[in-house]
Amino acid sequence: DAGITQSxxxxxxxxxxxxxxxxxxxxxxxxxxxYRQDPGHGLRLIHYSYGVKDTDKGEVSDGYSVSRSKTEDFLLTLESATSSQTSVYFCAITEGTDLSYEQYFGPGTRLTVT
Amino acid sequence: GIQVEQSPPDLILQEGANSTLRCNFSDSVNNLQWFHQNPWGQLINLFYIPSGTKQNGRLSATTVATERYSLLYISSSQTTDSGVYFCAVLENTPLVFGKGTRLSVIA
Structure with missing residues (x-):
């Protein structure tokens, strides 16, 4: 499981x-x-980080922010949750070099916004 | 950006049957991975295969990078093979995923 936990x-x-x-x-x-995963859309990248305090936007970043103050933690924040953000959220890491790497996923977080 | 298409979108098999899943991509890639998402939602790495052929038990995969496709073979399928199989590729950005093939293996 590449040592990934989500909470x-x-x-x-x-x-x-x-x-x-x-x-x-x-x-x-x-x-x-x-990433977020929704029926009919597969897995879509929200944000990613390439080091402490180094982040970039993905395909569906609107409404989300991220922070990485330590190597081991990557936080995803929904400033004001909306029903369209109901989804399953997966964190992932990569192992390897910049051009030859393998990605591993965490167990996921199921978020429901009512 | 790069496009990834998987086929078929859905597949139903009798236990013990063999199957081939296909992944086509629109440009040359540096990486290609196959994942299995089981019915509990867990994403499991199957193969890292930017080119060539690999085998792991009843599963094998082949990527022909020059022709921009990859194949995942499942032999003697079991009910535990059910789930969604994703192909994902890397060009110059984070992985781009196909929409998956949903496999149901019936006993």
């Missing part, structure tokens, strides 16, 4: 509330990613 694993929240999801890794990987 919480399940969360129900109300529209308009802030939510933070945490991804934690234990193997000092440089690259970390946040």
């Amino acid at each position: 919480p694993r399940h969360k129900v929240t109300e529209t308009g509330t802030p939510v933070t999801l945490r991804c934690h890794q234990t193997e000092n990987h440089r690259y970390m990613y946040w």
